[in-house]
Amino acid sequence: MRRLVLLGAAASVLFAGCSGTEDPAPATSSAPAATSDAAPSLPPAPEPAAAEPCPYLGTDFVADANGQRVGEVRVSADQPHPTCFFYRPDGDIQLTVRVYTGEPEVATALVDQAAPVDTSNPTSQPPGWEGGYESTDKGAVYAVAKDGNAVIVTTNQQQSVKARTVAEEAISALGI
Numbered sequence: 619m620r621r622l623v624l625l626g627a628a629a630s631v632l633f634a635g636c637s638g639t640e641d642p643a644p645a646t647s648s649a650p651a652a653t654s655d656a657a658p659s660l661p662p663a664p665e666p667a668a669a670e671p672c673p674y675l676g677t678d679f680v681a682d683a684n685g686q687r688v689g690e691v692r693v694s695a696d697q698p699h700p701t702c703f704f705y706r707p708d709g710d711i712q713l714t715v716r717v718y719t720g721e722p723e724v725a726t727a728l729v730d731q732a733a734p735v736d737t738s739n740p741t742s743q744p745p746g747w748e749g750g751y752e753s754t755d756k757g758a759v760y761a762v763a764k765d766g767n768a769v770i771v772t773t774n775q776q777q778s779v780k781a782r783t784v785a786e787e788a789i790s791a792l793g794i
Contacts, residue, residue, distance in 0.1 A: 658723040660731065664701035664716055666692035672702035674791040675715060675784065680704050683783045684773055686712050699792060711774070713781075715788050718768040725768035732761040732770045739778075744786050751778040760785045767794045 669692050671677070677688040689707035693700035699717035706712045718728050729749040738750030741762060747769075749762035753776050760781035761770040769788055771781040 658721065658727050660724060660727055661696075661718070664694035664696050666703045667695040667700075668693055672700075672704070672715070674699065674717075674788055675702055677704070679787060680713055680784065683787070684713050684775055684780050686775075688712070706774075713771065713773045713784065715784060716768075716770040717788065717792065717794075718770075719794065720766050722763075722766045725763040725766050728768045728770060729761040729763040732772070733759050741782070743782060744789060747789070751782065753778055762789075764794070769794075 669690060672680075672691055672693060677691055681688045684704070686706055688704050689709065690705040692703045692705070694703075696717075698719060701714060701716040703711055704713040704715075716728075718725055733750030733752055735750065738752040738759075738761075740748075741751050741760070742748055743762070747762035747764045749760075749768075751758065751760040757772060757774040758776055758778040758781050759770065759772045760778055761768065762785060763769075769785045771785045771788070773781045773784070775781075
């Protein structure tokens, strides 16, 4: 009997708002909120700021891996890991290594910007990292992301294996 009284009271509360003289309560939705399809805001392209050694790659390693002597090294002001710019003795850039640490969506977007999914070859090297690589008329790029980290290597050499070798060394040296 007690249940009937409670049900009757609940029904009268429910129907009280349907009399037409009062505004009904606003409807609520249990559907999940729509997610934004907008691309994440990417940080600006790094610029060389200071002539100093790359903190995570040695010039001898880069010279051996890329097949060219290194004339100068400059680094960006980015933190915690600057982008390293390796120059040939004639002053032209031969190789850059960009490291991003932060939001996973931004890391993935940076990799997709450097090695677009539509045109690049997919890669999963080193294990656990995902991205792409491709050769262009200006050289090659190797770009991979894992969690909130991205490593993007561009080289003036056509062989993407050179960029991959440098990316793997940077990832190992940084411990990311």
